[in-house]
Every structure is written in structure tokens, then in C-alpha cells.
Amino acid sequence: MNAWKQLAGQALIGTQNEAPAKPVTGDANWDGLLAQCVNSDREGSLLGLAAALQLARQGGYKPLKLDGIPVCAEHEERPYCSEAASSLLVRMLDGYEAESISEWLELCQARGQLVRPECVPDLLNWVAGKTASIPHVQAVMGNRAQWLITQNRDWEKLAVSASPVDVHFDIGDSGERLAALKAMRQRDPATARIRLESTWAKESPEDRPALLHVLEINLGMEDEPFLEAALDDKRKEVRRTAAHLLGELPQSRLTLRMIERVTPLLKWQAGGLLRSAKLDVTLPEACTPAMIRDGIEQKSTNPKQGQRAWWFQQMLAAVSPAHWSVLWKTTPTALLNVARKQEEVSSECVQGLTHATIRFSDREWAEALVGMPMEKGWMEFAISPALLKVLSAETRLDFFIKILGQSSVSRSLAIIDYALVFTPWNPLLARTIISTMQKQWPLQQDWAVYTSWLSTLKRVARHIPPFTAQSMLWPQDAMPTLKEHIDAFLNTLEFRQKIHQAFATTSTPS
Amino acid sequence: MSWTIEQALALAPDPASAKAGQGLSSPRKWQSLGRNGNAVWGLCQGSGADPYQARIDLSEPAFKCSCPSRKFPCKHGLGLLLIFIQNPQAVVEGEPPPWVTEWMQSRQARAEKAAAKAEVATEPPADPEAVAAAAAKRAQKREERVADGLAEMELWLRDTVRTGLASAQAQSSSFWENKAARLVDAQAPGVARRVRELATLCASGTGWQERVLGELARLYLLRRAAGRLEYLPEPERHLVRNALGWTTKTEDVIQSGAVEADWFATGQRVEEDERLATRRTWMLKDDGAQWALLLQFAPHGQPLKNEFPAPRAYHGALSYYPGSLPLRAVPSGALNHSPLVVPGGESISTSLNRYAGALARDPWLEQWPMLLGGVIPCQHEGLRWLRDSSGDAIPVAMKHPRWWTLLSISGGDPVTVFGEWTGEFFWPLTVFTDQQSFTLGNG
Numbered sequence: 001m002n003a004w005k006q007l008a009g010q011a012l013i014g015t016q017n018e019a020p021a022k023p024v025t026g027d028a029n030w031d032g033l034l035a036q037c038v039n040s041d042r043e044g045s046l047l048g049l050a051a052a053l054q055l056a057r058q059g060g061y062k063p064l065k066l067d068g069i070p071v072c073a074e075h076e077e078r079p080y081c082s083e084a085a086s087s088l089l090v091r092m093l094d095g096y097e098a099e100s101i102s103e104w105l106e107l108c109q110a111r112g113q114l115v116r117p118e119c120v121p122d123l124l125n126w127v128a129g130k131t132a133s134i135p136h137v138q139a140v141m142g143n144r145a146q147w148l149i150t151q152n153r154d155w156e157k158l159a160v161s162a163s164p165v166d167v168h169f170d171i172g173d174s175g176e177r178l179a180a181l182k183a184m185r186q187r188d189p190a191t192a193r194i195r196l197e198s199t200w201a202k203e204s205p206e207d208r209p210a211l212l213h214v215l216e217i218n219l220g221m222e223d224e225p226f227l228e229a230a231l232d233d234k235r236k237e238v239r240r241t242a243a244h245l246l247g248e249l250p251q252s253r254l255t256l257r258m259i260e261r262v263t264p265l266l267k268w269q270a271g272g273l274l275r276s277a278k279l280d281v282t283l284p285e286a287c288t289p290a291m292i293r294d295g296i297e298q299k300s301t302n303p304k305q306g307q308r309a310w311w312f313q314q315m316l317a318a319v320s321p322a323h324w325s326v327l328w329k330t331t332p333t334a335l336l337n338v339a340r341k342q343e344e345v346s347s348e349c350v351q352g353l354t355h356a357t358i359r360f361s362d363r364e365w366a367e368a369l370v371g372m373p374m375e376k377g378w379m380e381f382a383i384s385p386a387l388l389k390v391l392s393a394e395t396r397l398d399f400f401i402k403i404l405g406q407s408s409v410s411r412s413l414a415i416i417d418y419a420l421v422f423t424p425w426n427p428l429l430a431r432t433i434i435s436t437m438q439k440q441w442p443l444q445q446d447w448a449v450y451t452s453w454l455s456t457l458k459r460v461a462r463h464i465p466p467f468t469a470q471s472m473l474w475p476q477d478a479m480p481t482l483k484e485h486i487d488a489f490l491n492t493l494e495f496r497q498k499i500h501q502a503f504a505t506t507s508t509p510s
Numbered sequence: 511m512s513w514t515i516e517q518a519l520a521l522a523p524d525p526a527s528a529k530a531g532q533g534l535s536s537p538r539k540w541q542s543l544g545r546n547g548n549a550v551w552g553l554c555q556g557s558g559a560d561p562y563q564a565r566i567d568l569s570e571p572a573f574k575c576s577c578p579s580r581k582f583p584c585k586h587g588l589g590l591l592l593i594f595i596q597n598p599q600a601v602v603e604g605e606p607p608p609w610v611t612e613w614m615q616s617r618q619a620r621a622e623k624a625a626a627k628a629e630v631a632t633e634p635p636a637d638p639e640a641v642a643a644a645a646a647k648r649a650q651k652r653e654e655r656v657a658d659g660l661a662e663m664e665l666w667l668r669d670t671v672r673t674g675l676a677s678a679q680a681q682s683s684s685f686w687e688n689k690a691a692r693l694v695d696a697q698a699p700g701v702a703r704r705v706r707e708l709a710t711l712c713a714s715g716t717g718w719q720e721r722v723l724g725e726l727a728r729l730y731l732l733r734r735a736a737g738r739l740e741y742l743p744e745p746e747r748h749l750v751r752n753a754l755g756w757t758t759k760t761e762d763v764i765q766s767g768a769v770e771a772d773w774f775a776t777g778q779r780v781e782e783d784e785r786l787a788t789r790r791t792w793m794l795k796d797d798g799a800q801w802a803l804l805l806q807f808a809p810h811g812q813p814l815k816n817e818f819p820a821p822r823a824y825h826g827a828l829s830y831y832p833g834s835l836p837l838r839a840v841p842s843g844a845l846n847h848s849p850l851v852v853p854g855g856e857s858i859s860t861s862l863n864r865y866a867g868a869l870a871r872d873p874w875l876e877q878w879p880m881l882l883g884g885v886i887p888c889q890h891e892g893l894r895w896l897r898d899s900s901g902d903a904i905p906v907a908m909k910h911p912r913w914w915t916l917l918s919i920s921g922g923d924p925v926t927v928f929g930e931w932t933g934e935f936f937w938p939l940t941v942f943t944d945q946q947s948f949t950l951g952n953g
Binding site for chain 1: 873
């Protein structure tokens with residue numbers, strides 16, 4: 001209504017300069033009525049006119065005509081999660097037991113179900129700042145969520161994009177190009193390497209290490225020539241990455257050179273009836289430029305370690321451990337037992353073999369390593385999550401149960417921390433961990449142990465199979481602060497049980 | 511009575527209480543739990559020596575707990591209610607302990623006393639003439655104050671349009687706050703509230719001058735109407751006095767006759783300022799045309815009880831406040847839950863016609879309820895709309911916090927949406943799909 005806008009314009013500058021005009025709306029009756037509002041009282045006229053026009057404007061509100069019917073979301077192919085599951089998600093998104101959202105998402109995905117529409121916006125807002133969780137959220141979003149995402153620019157990055165990958169590698173910024181190369185490498189390793197080779201000369205020194213590192217995905221001997229060439233790169237990080245990747249290829253020239261270098265340094269004497277096996281080690285004399293080119297670091301980070309022993313350890317770490325057990329026709333365990341008793345450089349031998357086991361993911365060697373008798377200091381340098389990862393899930397569970405049974409109280413917390421990396425646990429391990437935690441009660445006087453005990457308890461609550469710890473007995477006479485933490489533990493457990501129960505029941509079709 | 515977890519959590523005075531209440535929603539936290547037909551009770555060990563005694567009268571529900579918390583209901587009450595909903599088998603049917611029966615009896619006694627008092631109040635007071643004279647004197651005094659306050663308001667209204675809205679916009683918010691305070695002193699709180707809003711309107715972005723002029727014009731209209739009160743018919747006089755801030759006693763309203771029907775509580779909205787929290791509950795009569803508005807107030811920082819959760823159907827009698835537009839009402843007796851029947855909505859043009867009719871009876875109307883059927887929420891040229899099957903569309907307030915939820919629930923398919931229309935924007939409060947309803951609440 002123009003008359004109204006005109007009047008608002010007049011009001012903006014004020015009546016002191018100009019008297020309000022009689023408005024013209026084009027409707028004679030209406031104009032006649034409005035004219036009655038105008039008299040010599042300028043302010044009264046303006047306010048009276050405004051009241052009349054304002055009411056007419058609101059009372060006669062004309063809706064907009066939208067001709068096209070909006071595009072609706074496509075029908076869902078998967079069912080929605082149950083209402084019970086959804087209501088738990090709502091509570092977590094509101095902040096209650098929010099740390100269990102990831103578990104909820106995993107269960108939902110495992111059941112092939114979808115988040116209900118009413119939760120989608122809150123879930124998208126929740127995940128917007130959590131890059132690691134984005135794929136888990138995407139996995140439980142149906143067509144409707146995709147439809148919604150396209151309408152809100154804030155959520156653009158959460159869309160499951162088809163494959164704009166190749167385009168991005170040519171035009172994107174560093175992060176986008178890296179992501180594109182990774183995706184390409186997953187799909188088609190050879191093409192990805194050829195694309196990288198084609199742009200390699202133009203890549204900046206800053207981008208090169210990360211780009212080269214992408215070749216770790218689906219690494220193969222086809223990559224070897226390119227990587228070998230990269231050993232001569234100007235930038236140290238690039239050379240190091242290339243050496244590391246070549247070291248993972250048993251047939252690479254680098255690996256063969258390493259074997260050639262180490263073999264003369266080791267002398268194995270097989271055991272017999274009356275004598276035990278023996279391993280003689282000669283340390284390398286110098287760190288040659290060729291060794292440095294192959295990734296050997298000159299200086300050890302450990303100031304107590306001799307330089308030559310340090311070079312030796314790195315060289316040993318670069319050769320597949322199976323090479324030795326095959327060469328000397330012995331078992332990993334037998335070899336390790338000898339290496340441990342080696343006089344001068346037993347620590348370097350074991351560490352070198354351990355790193356080699358991790359690098360070549362040798363399961364048999366890993367089992368031998370964790371099967372060694374536990375001695376003082378052993379844990380610190382031999383057992384690491386990286387080594388435990390090489391084990392089969394079953395061996396790993398057995399290892400945890402065994403070692404928890406043997407360990408001192410203070411060390412067992414560290415072991416539980418490792419176990420937290422490898423879930424799910426079987427019921428036996430879950431019970432062992434709980435009983436280990438319970439045994440530690442008396443230690444609550446020691447503040448440092450107490451706080452790490454609490455933080456372990458918190459994480460155990462989120463990772464323990466939720467139905468295994470139901471019958472746990474906690475001391476009733478615990479001090480109140482401790483009781484609070486145990487209550488929180490049991491609360492988390494109960495909430496997780498509810499989540500599992502909600503997904504155990506049948507879902508409603510969408 | 512059946513409650514959902516969501517409804518129970520909605521009773522929490524704040525999010526922290528909701529969280530704490532959920533923390534106590536496990537039977538493990540309770541030493542004992544019991545119930546009978548009317549009440550639920552439990553003992554919960556807190557930091558004190560004795561366990562806290564929490565009890566709920568299920569008829570309202572009303573809460574009572576022996577803990578020192580000033581929150582209402584406290585976390586124990588909420589936890590107890592949540593257990594009752596989620597884990598009824600954990601709450602043993604039995605004889606209530608004395609601390610429950612005593613409380614229930616005292617509640618009963620209080621209710622009877624209140625009823626008796628209401629009856630006593632209808633009897634003539636000791637010295638009716640003296641009391642009436644004093645009351646008349648007070649009323650006369652207030653009339654004079656209001657008249658003075660309005661006269662002062664007219665002066666600055668005129669000043670504002672004389673010097674122009676541009677200079678009014680440049681004023682700080684205390685400029686309007688001071689003017690509102692003068693009107694509070696003049697005992698015209700209804701006008702004061704509108705004046706306070708002007709500060710917000712001045713800062714409301716594109717089109718602000720139209721919104722400010724509209725509000726100034728309404729104030730001017732109110733001032734003029736107040737000056738001619740004796741010439742107005744009875745209903746209009748009530749309307750104007752109500753807009754100025756006179757209140758009608760609830761007892762007087764209840765006496766004025768009631769409408770007994772099935773009422774569907776379609777939606778609720780809570781608005782808060784520094785002084786007061788107000789909950790509006792909109793009720794639609796079973797004829798699908800007549801609306802009633804129930805208001806609840808609580809001073810800032812104090813819990814606002816939700817007596818009539820929505821969406822939900824009730825049966826009972828509502829009495830309308832006098833006025834030319836019957837809208838605000840109070841229950842004249844108990845409202846009982848009635849089976850939920852999702853009402854059908856109306857087209858946008860029908861709803862706008864109803865709004866025009868209402869506006870003709872109350873030019874100071876601020877929100878009008880609309881139950882829109884078969885509308886699709888959609889975005890068009892950067893704005894948000896509800897579009898009905900005829901292609902008519904009305905804009906949704908851009909600052910509505912649950913727009914994306916509404917969009918997601920609809921998925922581009924028609925839904926029924928309840929909300930408030932201000933004459934400029936629609937504020938969705940409840941959405942109904944074929945299977946479910948969702949509140950798009952603002953807490």
C-alpha cells in the first residue's frame with residue numbers, strides 16, 4: 001500500500017516542515033474516510049491517518065501467491081529409528097550424556113535405520129564443528145536430511161557429495177586437493193599416483209609431504225619408482241616420508257639396500273644340544289650419505305644412547321622381522337629370547353624388531369613380542385597401541401586379560417588405557433577390567449593415582465559393553481565424592497543400556 | 511493420566527534441573543518408592559543426614575520435597591516423576607507413609623478453605639458502605655493518574671512525529687524505558703509495556719519506521735479512545751480499559767457465564783522480559799472456530815507452572831473476560847483430559863478473514879491464533895513461508911528458532927501448523943503430521 005509507505009516517509013522526517021497530505025489509495029470511499037482524518041492539527045492528522053491505514057493494512061493483509069509447488073524430499077528407503085531411540089537422541093542433543101551420541105549413531109547405522117526428521121537439524125548443528133563425526137552422521141541421514149541440507153548454507157559441507165573429487169584436485173585449496181587425492185587414491189590408486197606425478201614438479205615444498213603421504217593408502221610396488229625419486233627431494237619431510245613408505249615395501253630397492261647393510265652386522269649361531277643360540281652384533285662404523293638418503297637419522301633423541309647403536313636400531317627397524325626368522329630358520333620367540341640376552345645392545349635389538357613388526361604389520365612377530373615374559377621396564381618400550389594393533393582381536397583380548405592379572409596396580413591403569421583404544425571388549429575382559437578397577441580402591445589416598453583412576457573410570461563407562469557391568473559391587477562406604485563418580489559411571493552405563501535396548505526393539509517403517 | 515518423558519521434562523524450571531532430574535531417574539538412587547491412586551512418593555539420599563522426602567500429587571501434578579532446593583519442581587520431584595513414567599514397576603503400590611498423607615490432607619484442606627473463602631467473599635462485608643467508599647476513592651485516584659499519564663503520552667507522541675522518527679530512532683533505549691516508567695507510575699501498565707517495546711521496534715532493521723509508526727498510531731488511538739470512554743458501549747469500554755492495564759478479577763469473570771465444551775489446546779508460547787514470564791495457551795473449541803486464550807504469569811526468575819500442556823484435548827468450562835473480542839478466558843472449574851483428536855486446520859485466506867474480523871473488534875490485538883491446514887513450509891527469495899494448497903503464502907518470522915525442525919518434519923509435504931499471527935509475521939508453535947504432533951516451543 002503506497003499511501004502507507006508515503007505516510008511512514010513523512011513520519012520519518014517529521015511534520016514540523018510539512019503538513020501531512022490527504023492520502024490517495026485509488027478507492028473513493030476509503031479516500032473520503034481518510035480525508036476526514038486530516039485537519040489543521042498536523043501531528044494529530046498524521047497519527048490518526050497512521051492508525052487508520054495501519055489497521056486497514058493488517059486487516060486487509062494479502063497473502064503472497066506462490067505458484068510453484070515446492071520440491072519435496074524423496075521417499076525414504078530405510079526405516080526410521082524407533083521413537084524410544086529418537087527420544088534418547090533428543091536428550092543427548094540437549095546435553096544429557098552427550099558423549100554417547102557417537103555410540104547411538106553407530107547402532108543406528110548398524111541397524112540400517114535413519115534419524116527421525118525432527119532431530120535432523122539439531123544433529124546437523126551438533127556435528128557441524130566435529131569433522132570426525134561427520135561420516136557417522138551422514139550414514140544415518142536419509143533423503144530428507146539431504147533435501148534439508150541443500151536449503152541451508154551453514155550445512156553445505158555436510159552433504160554427501162557424489163564425486164566432485166577430480167575437479168577439486170585441479171582447482172581446490174590445499175585442504176580440498178588433499179581430500180580429493182585421498183578419495184581418488186581409495187578408488188583408483190594408479191590414477192591417483194599418476195595425477196600426483198603430473199603435478200609434482202609444480203607442487204610447493206609445503207604441500208609436498210602431505211600429498212606424498214597420501215600414497216600410504218593402497219601402497220604398492222607400482223609406487224616404488226616415484227618414491228625412490230622422492231628420496232632426493234630438497235625438503236627433509238618429503239625425503240623422510242618417501243623413506244618411510246619405501247620401508248613398508250618388502251621388495252623396494254630401499255628395503256633391499258637395508259637388508260644388504262644390516263646382514264653383515266649380524267651373526268647368528270643356531271643352538272644345539274649343549275649350547276644355546278647366540279646373536280653377535282657388530283655396530284655400524286659410520287652413518288654414510290647413502291644411509292641418510294634411505295631415512296636413517298643421524299642423532300638419537302635419547303642422549304644416553306650411543307650413536308652407532310642408534311643407527312643400528314633404525315636399520316633393524318627397516319627390515320621385515322620375518323626376514324630373519326626365515327633366514328636363520330628359527331621362530332620369532334626363540335630369536336627374541338636370544339636378542340633379549342644380547343649383551344651390549346639388547347634394547348636396540350628388541351626395539352628395532354618391535355618397530356619392524358609394527359611397520360610390516362607382522363602378526364606372528366607381534367604375538368611373540370607380547371608373549372615375552374613381563375619384566376621391569378618391558379611395557380614402557382615394547383608394548384604400545386601400535387604394536388597391539390597388529391595382533392588379531394582375539395589375541396589382543398587374551399593379552400589384556402593375562403597382563404591385567406599380572407600387573408602391579410599402578411601399571412594396570414596404563415594397560416586399561418590401552419585397552420580403551422581397542423573396543424569392543426568381550427565379557428571376560430570387561431569383568432577383568434572392572435575387578436582391576438575395584439582392587440584399586442585403597443589407592444584413593446594418592447591424589448595422582450586417584451585422578452587418573454577417575455578419568456579411566458569415566459572412559460571405561462563409555463566403552464565397556466553396557467550389559468556386562470550390571471552386577472558390579474561397589475563399596476557402600478565410599479567417600480561421598482567417590483560415590484558421586486561411581487553414580488555417574490552407573491548412570492552412563494544405564495543410559496547406554498537404554499540406547500542398546502531402544503535399538504534392539506523393532507523399528508517403525510518410514 | 512498418562513505422561514510422556516518430554517512432558518515431564520517440560521515441567522523443569524531450567525535445563526540444569528532437567529538434567530539433574532534425569533540423573534535421579536533411576537530407581538537405584540532411591541531408598542524406597544511407592545504410590546497409590548493419587549500420589550507417588552520416594553526417599554532419596556542427598557548430601558544431608560536424612561534422605562529427602564519427595565512426593566507428587568498426581569492430580570495436577572503438584573510437587574513437594576524436603577530438600578533445601580529453591581527450584582520448583584526440584585530435581586527429586588522430577589526424578590520421581592520420570593521413574594513413575596519410565597519404570598512404573600519399580601514404584602510399588604502401597605499405603606502412603608504419614609509424610610505423604612499429611613501433605614495430601616493439608617492440600618485438600620487448603621483447597622476447601624479456598625473454596626470456602628470464595629463463598630465468604632460473596633457475602634457482604636462488615637461495613638459495606640465504608641469499604642465501598644474507600645474502594646471508590648482508590649479507583650477515582652487511579653482514573654486520574656491514568657488520565658494524566660495518557661495526556662503526557664499524547665504530548666510526546668506529538669513531539670515524536672513533529673520532529674520525525676529519524677530523531678526518535680537515535681535515542682537510547684533508556685529514552686523509551688523512562689517513558690514506560692512514567693506510565694507505570696501512572697498505573698497504566700498495559701500502555702507501559704507497549705511503550706517499552708518501541709525500543710525493540712526502533713532497532714528492528716529494514717522497515718523499522720513503519721513498525722514504529724504503526725505502534726505510535728495504536729498508542730494514539732488508545733489515548734483517544736480512553737478520552738472518550740463514557741461514550742463507548744460496555745464491551746468496547748472493557749476492551750479499552752483492558753488495553754490500558756486495568757485487570758478484571760477472576761471471580762468476576764467466572765461469574766459471567768461459561769462455555770462448556772471440548773477444548774483443544776493447540777499450542778503455547780512463553781514470553782519473558784526482565785519483570786515477568788507469560789505463558790499463552792491457545793484453546794480451540796470443538797466447533798473449530800472459537801478460540802480462547804489462557805494466560806499464566808510468574809515473576810521473573812520464578813517457575814511458571816504449566817497447567818495445560820499442549821497439544822492436548824481438554825473438557826470443561828471456560829469463562830471469557832468481558833470485552834468486544836471474547837478471547838482471554840479462565841477455566842471456571844476443572845479441565846479434564848479428553849481423548850486427543852487432532853483438529854483439521856483452515857486455509858490461509860479463511861484464517862486471515864478471521865483475523866480481520868478480530869482486529870475490527872480489537873484494534874490493539876497483538877497475536878491471533880491460526881491453525882493452518884495443508885500448508886507446506888518453504889523458502890522463497892531468502893524469506894520463509896507457509897504455503898497452502900491454493901498457493902497463498904504468509905511469511906514466517908525469520909528469528910523463529912525451530913524453522914529447520916518444521917521444514918524437516920514436513921519434508922516438503924503438507925502439514926497442519928498452529929501458530930500466532932501478528933499481522934506481519936507468523937510464529938509457528940505446533941506442527942501436526944498424519945501420525946504425530948511436535949511442539950516447536952520456545953521453552
